[in-house]
Amino acid sequence: MLASLAPRSDFPLLAANPGMHYLDSAATSQKPAAVLNAIHEFYATANANPHRGAYALSARATDLYHDARATVARFVGVADSDCVVFTRGTTEAMNLVASSWGRANVQAGDEIVVTALEHHANFVPWQQLAIATGATLRIVELTPQQTIDLEQLRAVVTTRTKLVAITHVSNAVGAITPLAEVVHLVRARSAAVIVVDGAQAVPHLPVPFDALGIDFYAFSGHKLLAPMGIGCLIGRRALLESMPPYQFGGDMIEWVRDTECTWNVIPHKFEAGTPNAADAVGLAAAIRYL
Numbered sequence: 167m168l169a170s171l172a173p174r175s176d177f178p179l180l181a182a183n184p185g186m187h188y189l190d191s192a193a194t195s196q197k198p199a200a201v202l203n204a205i206h207e208f209y210a211t212a213n214a215n216p217h218r219g220a221y222a223l224s225a226r227a228t229d230l231y232h233d234a235r236a237t238v239a240r241f242v243g244v245a246d247s248d249c250v251v252f253t254r255g256t257t258e259a260m261n262l263v264a265s266s267w268g269r270a271n272v273q274a275g276d277e278i279v280v281t282a283l284e285h286h287a288n289f290v291p292w293q294q295l296a297i298a299t300g301a302t303l304r305i306v307e308l309t310p311q312q313t314i315d316l317e318q319l320r321a322v323v324t325t326r327t328k329l330v331a332i333t334h335v336s337n338a339v340g341a342i343t344p345l346a347e348v349v350h351l352v353r354a355r356s357a358a359v360i361v362v363d364g365a366q367a368v369p370h371l372p373v374p375f376d377a378l379g380i381d382f383y384a385f386s387g388h389k390l391l392a393p394m395g396i397g398c399l400i401g402r403r404a405l406l407e408s409m410p411p412y413q414f415g416g417d418m419i420e421w422v423r424d425t426e427c428t429w430n431v432i433p434h435k436f437e438a439g440t441p442n443a444a445d446a447v448g449l450a451a452a453i454r455y456l
């Protein structure tokens with residue numbers, strides 16, 4: 167789809183290799199000059215540690231990082247940009263939810279529902295959470311057309327279901343999950359948290375997060391013309407606020423004493439260490455380009 171919309175000359179790697187036909191955008195997309203230039207510009211004009219320095223350059227880096235978050239929020243239909251947590255990508259976003267929300271909320275006797283269509287990034291964190299907590303992992307099978315069997319999903323989701331993890335678009339067969347139907351079905355049967363893997367959806371479909379009525383949505387920048395190493399977890403405010411931190415150190419701390427700490431507000435509570443501000447700026451440039 168991108169190839170038919172975007173001129174080849176916008177992509178330095180493709181422009182430099184006229185005979186090359188790149189067919190692996192679902193694995194990772196090529197990057198347009200607009201994105202490469204935005205990253206270069208960040209390092210050439212604004213490089214400083216965001217949030218860490220009381221001087222103009224650090225303030226500029228902080229502003230650009232903040233603006234990138236606001237751009238992502240608009241792109242995925244989130245009114246409250248604090249609900250956008252920058253991660254390394256979809257995989258880290260899923261691990262964040264599994265480690266933080268999962269360890270705090272899932273216990274023996276609970277059930278976690280996934281589907282047979284999931285990428286390992288949206289399967290193994292839940293499998294491991296089930297093993298660690300004694301919960302049961304239920305796997306919804308596929309129809310002969312290789313789509314998620316919604317009738318089976320309907321049968322599998324019960325009041326025991328704590329979490330449903332489901333892909334928005336399949337990386338294997340391209341099937342689009344009817345999320346509105348899934349949300350309706352899950353909400354009618356359980357109080358389960360709904361986690362959606364948007365890695366293959368975000369480059370191609372509008373994602374109205376607030377309107378979808380889901381709890382978490384994850385995606386990777388590098389499939390969206392943005393750099394590798396940047397992605398997002400979108401979560402509902404109340405859930406993110408209730409969750410313990412995922413990693414410790416740096417910006418996620420409010421106060422440190424010898425024997426205890428308090429945590430920063432969201433989204434910073436989940437962004438330990440120096441943020442990947444340059445690639446967040448690159449992600450925002452990719453979104454503007456798209």
Ligand SMILES: Cc1ncc(COP(=O)(O)O)c(C=O)c1O
Nearest residue numbers: 255256257285287337365366386
């Ligand atoms: C559907 C889906 N989910 C998750 C991932 C993992 O993404 P990442 O490796 O960027 O974390 C991919 C990557 O191929 C994917 O296609």
